[in-house]
Amino acid sequence: MADQADLEITWDSREGATILRPMGDVDLSRSPSLRNDIRKVFENPPEKVIVELSAVSYMDSSGVATLVEAMQLSRKSNAKLVLCCMTERVHSIFEIARLDQVFTISPDVDAALAE
Template identity: 30%
Template sequence: MDILIEKKDDMIICRVSGEITFSTSPDLRKKLIEAVDQGVKKVVINLKNVGYIDSSGMATLVELLQKVKSAEGDLKLAETPEKIKEILDMVRLKDIFDFEDSEEKAITSF
């Protein structure tokens, strides 16, 4: 998994590519939790290039959402591929996340 992070004031845009799994998600978790601890309140995770997610990856996204919300911020998922959305929907995670079709829309949606 590759993670590219762009920081803009109190927002970070995190572009993830590859697989979000039990072995890769700790890195994503660490980077984003650090950012939130440093004052970031708006988090965009761009999943456009993510081809696979397992239940550990899902748990990481849920944990990050909780972390950001507890810091009175918000987290948006952008450009989520249909297959990934289908899996997230299967466990009703589509009900707790905000999905945006584009990164631009996610950025302006806060």
């Protein structure tokens, strides 16, 4: 059986921002992959980090915790963190955790770049 533990994450650079695109469910088994990539991004922090979540159909609190950690790293680095393209299902967990007003959340990548 194939190892499903790793989350596929693509990196892109645009207008000085690094864009991370995780693909798949971000749960306890896969959030460590996202955490590793986020930490790598902040080793040489760009001005802005965008996490594009259109291909994330599910996220649990371990995924949310990973993004909270990203927010803390961005503040230490004076970089801006923007989340974008959230599905309703993923957005709902941010609402339940009352984090939808804490993060900068944009509807799409262009809006995230403009933040």
